[in-house]
Amino acid sequence: MNSNNQKIIINIEDSKYINWEIDLKNKLKMLKSKNLEIDSKNIDFSCTDISKIIAIAYQYNCKIIGFRSTSPKTIISSQSLGYKSEFIIESSSNNTSEINKKNLTFSKTQFHQGTVRSGEYLESLGDLLILGDVNPGAKVSAVGNIIIWGRLLGIAHAGCKGDFKATISALQLRPVQLRIAKKVARGPKEKPQLGIAELARIDSDEIIISPLETT
Amino acid sequence: METDKRVILICSGKGGVGKTTLTANLGISLARQGLTTAVLDADFGLRNLDLLLGLENRIVYTAQEVLEEECRLDQALVKHKQESNLSLLPAGNPRMLDWLKPDDMKRIVEMLKEQFNYVLIDCPAGVEDGFKNAMAASQEAIVVTNPEVSAVRDADRVIGLLNTNAIKPVQLVLNRVRPKMMANQEMLSIDDVTDILALPLLGLVLEDEQVIVSTNRGEPLTLNSVNSPAAKCYLNIAKRLQGEDIPLIDPIKESSGFGAKFRRLMQTKIF
Ligand SMILES: Nc1ncnc2c1ncn2[C@@H]1O[C@H](COP(=O)(O)OP(=O)(O)OP(=O)(O)O)[C@@H](O)[C@H]1O
Numbered sequence: 005m006n007s008n009n010q011k012i013i014i015n016i017e018d019s020k021y022i023n024w025e026i027d028l029k030n031k032l033k034m035l036k037s038k039n040l041e042i043d044s045k046n047i048d049f050s051c052t053d054i055s056k057i058i059a060i061a062y063q064y065n066c067k068i069i070g071f072r073s074t075s076p077k078t079i080i081s082s083q084s085l086g087y088k089s090e091f092i093i094e095s096s097s098n099n100t101s102e103i104n105k106k107n108l109t110f111s112k113t114q115f116h117q118g119t120v121r122s123g124e125y126l127e128s129l130g131d132l133l134i135l136g137d138v139n140p141g142a143k144v145s146a147v148g149n150i151i152i153w154g155r156l157l158g159i160a161h162a163g164c165k166g167d168f169k170a171t172i173s174a175l176q177l178r179p180v181q182l183r184i185a186k187k188v189a190r191g192p193k194e195k196p197q198l199g200i201a202e203l204a205r206i207d208s209d210e211i212i213i214s215p216l217e218t219t
Numbered sequence: 220m221e222t223d224k225r226v227i228l229i230c231s232g233k234g235g236v237g238k239t240t241l242t243a244n245l246g247i248s249l250a251r252q253g254l255t256t257a258v259l260d261a262d263f264g265l266r267n268l269d270l271l272l273g274l275e276n277r278i279v280y281t282a283q284e285v286l287e288e289e290c291r292l293d294q295a296l297v298k299h300k301q302e303s304n305l306s307l308l309p310a311g312n313p314r315m316l317d318w319l320k321p322d323d324m325k326r327i328v329e330m331l332k333e334q335f336n337y338v339l340i341d342c343p344a345g346v347e348d349g350f351k352n353a354m355a356a357s358q359e360a361i362v363v364t365n366p367e368v369s370a371v372r373d374a375d376r377v378i379g380l381l382n383t384n385a386i387k388p389v390q391l392v393l394n395r396v397r398p399k400m401m402a403n404q405e406m407l408s409i410d411d412v413t414d415i416l417a418l419p420l421l422g423l424v425l426e427d428e429q430v431i432v433s434t435n436r437g438e439p440l441t442l443n444s445v446n447s448p449a450a451k452c453y454l455n456i457a458k459r460l461q462g463e464d465i466p467l468i469d470p471i472k473e474s475s476g477f478g479a480k481f482r483r484l485m486q487t488k489i490f
């Protein structure tokens with residue numbers, strides 16, 4: 005087998021003692037393989053971070069072919085930049101109690117795979133992560149944030165217990181109606197820009213939609 | 220469980236989109252291919268599968284008498300005049316709705332499965348008890364819809380229910396397709412529909428006046444007018460159901476002049 009075709013998975017870590025950039029560089033130094041998949045555990049990467057990782061890998065003659073992560077944010081970011089992305093669900097049996105404590109809010113995250121269809125209603129006490137489309141006529145709501153790895157065409161309500169800092173993000177944000185905390189907005193009329201994940205949040209008392217990258 | 224026996228629910232959510240017409244024509248087409256087929260009218264409230272098949276005047280017993288053990292199954296089954304492989308099990312009277320349970324439907328279908336290769340269940344519109352009873356007895360489903368926003372919305376609802384009840388596979392038939400209107404973007408495109416519903420497309424059926432003529436005559440289109448546009452579509456659906464790889468209708472042949480436009484309308488987006 006040609007080593008060029010081999011795929012190597014590297015984990016990167018981020019802690020008080022080591023910064024993920026340093027960790028990544030250290031690991032890249034020791035590698036000969038060109039094709040890499042990054043396992044970023046539970047680090048939240050923005051699109052900017054993902055771009056940075058790509059650039060660093062490039063300096064070391066390596067090519068990133070995909071990401072895996074337990075962080076919904078990382079998955080959305082890498083997916084929206086066109087990388088193969090694999091969302092890893094933390095299985096409770098592997099969780100040390102330390103991780104559980106650290107991710108108290110994360111553990112309340114409700115995860116749904118598949119299309120949410122007309123007439124269906126999904127609710128979450130924490131964040132809500134959906135891998136699939138939310139179709140017209142469907143409704144999703146969460147006490148925390150809503151992240152949709154797919155198209156939002158129905159109704160979404162983030163921060164439904166009043167958290168006005170909650171956000172709604174989706175690969176395509178074309179809902180009938182958006183709600184964040186007590187704010188209600190009708191979905192935008194313009195066609196979405198393809199390939200750019202978008203995020204809705206409250207800014208000076210209005211719900212605004214912007215590309216996910218700017219946050 | 221016999222793997223070669225198939226129990227298929229034909230449903231839609233919205234009413235009047237063409238479930239009964241599809242059931243009748245699919246029944247005829249499958250029977251003609253030599254497969255023993257039973258069509259079961261599960262629309263107890265508004266039965267009309269017997270009408271479409273021209274069998275109304277031959278009904279003596281119905282599913283009701285079979286369930287109440289007042290007659291045997293073969294006494295209630297009505298064999299089609301020309302296609303002897305096809306039989307209809309008529310719906311009982313609407314009062315059956317008061318007591319019919321999912322288990323009753325299962326019992327009926329189990330009996331039919333012993334004798335037939337295919338059992339097609341003509342489902343009532345809506346997502347209430349009538350639909351739920353019929354779904355309980357089914358293994359797979361065909362969802363019928365029209366290229367209209369409201370029909371697609373209701374189909375989506377039904378697909379959600381089918382999925383949670385582990386009905387598999389679920390396939391889509393898009394009925395009353397008008398190439399001209401689609402090309403002019405006056406109708407949802409095929410992509411618009413499949414995009415939302417995310418189901419494999421078992422087939423398209425063109426809008427065809429002959430459908431109405433044949434309905435009134437009690438002779439499904441596929442019985443005699445096999446060359447009408449819709450009849451070809453129904454025949455293709457029957458073949459695809461059996462795993463034959465038949466491309467979706469050839470627009471150039473089916474509606475001459477639409478060739479290029481039709482191909483384009485596969486891509487037009489409306490919402
Ligand atoms: N492809 C077609 N072209 C033209 N007319 C059609 C077509 N398909 C169905 N129709 C017409 O639409 C009407 C409704 O069809 P059908 O009774 O099969 O629908 P259904 O879904 O069974 O309705 P219900 O929900 O009331 O049971 C009928 O008058 C039929 O002739």
Ligand SMILES: [Mg+2]
Nearest residue numbers: 238239262267
């Ligand atoms: Mg009907």
